[in-house]
Amino acid sequence: MKWNKCLVVGAILMFLNAGIAVAAEEAPLALSDCNKCHSAIVTDVTLNGGLHLSAVSCLECHLEHPPVGTEAIPECGMCHAAGDNAHYRVDNCLSCHNPHHPRAIDFAADAQVNPVCVSCHANEGEQLREYPSKHSDLSCTACHLTHGEYLSCLECHGPHVEGQTYQDCFTCHKPHKPTLVRYPETAPVSYCSGCHPKATKDLAQNRTRHHDLTCAYCHKTQHKAIPTCETCHGEPHEKSMHQAFPACLQCHVDPHALAK
Numbered sequence: 001m002k003w004n005k006c007l008v009v010g011a012i013l014m015f016l017n018a019g020i021a022v023a024a025e026e027a028p029l030a031l032s033d034c035n036k037c038h039s040a041i042v043t044d045v046t047l048n049g050g051l052h053l054s055a056v057s058c059l060e061c062h063l064e065h066p067p068v069g070t071e072a073i074p075e076c077g078m079c080h081a082a083g084d085n086a087h088y089r090v091d092n093c094l095s096c097h098n099p100h101h102p103r104a105i106d107f108a109a110d111a112q113v114n115p116v117c118v119s120c121h122a123n124e125g126e127q128l129r130e131y132p133s134k135h136s137d138l139s140c141t142a143c144h145l146t147h148g149e150y151l152s153c154l155e156c157h158g159p160h161v162e163g164q165t166y167q168d169c170f171t172c173h174k175p176h177k178p179t180l181v182r183y184p185e186t187a188p189v190s191y192c193s194g195c196h197p198k199a200t201k202d203l204a205q206n207r208t209r210h211h212d213l214t215c216a217y218c219h220k221t222q223h224k225a226i227p228t229c230e231t232c233h234g235e236p237h238e239k240s241m242h243q244a245f246p247a248c249l250q251c252h253v254d255p256h257a258l259a260k
Helices: 002-026 031-037 039-048 113-120 122-130 189-193 197-205 239-244
Strands: none
Touching: 031 039, 113 122, 189 197
């Protein structure tokens, strides 16, 4: 009798398993099913997924689901082919990216972050190489604590003159090539005075027309650009005078404190 009961129970279980298998084939997973077990992940993707929300769905990444399939987690290369972008050739994607919030990048797990950064930000990497400075020796994470954000220059550097703001720094400096100092002709004289106090003081006390000029008017476009007097003045004296004294500053001494 007990044996017959076992046969009946076994038959019932086989029937139920067969029914589940048939149901699984007839009723594949729908997107609405994901939230039933993975509500936190669904919320994360909804709020922070970016293109992982708008360009693909859960089921387009997770092509299988246990126990029916064992390959539930896809390789990033399934969509991000190495040949499409230099960044996709970097190993260990998950050291920076969580696929459910891919743009909220965590640098903490990757000590060798610079090669990873320049695979996307090649222009900035080239600037750091072409114009070597102390910035070139830093890890990108020294300034970019979080992806897409950056420290103010004034977090590390004192201003040239009191009252300068972070935005003022960009008048002359670019953070990935800071030693290439370029500026518009309208750059205030005060920006120069922090490093060149004597020249700016002399110019302020000068009573020639040079007094009314900005530093950038003569030292055009780029730091350390030094014009010749002839750029503006030509040869204002008799030819014999210029032949006898070919260097203007033999007589006029200093363009910031002209001797008349």
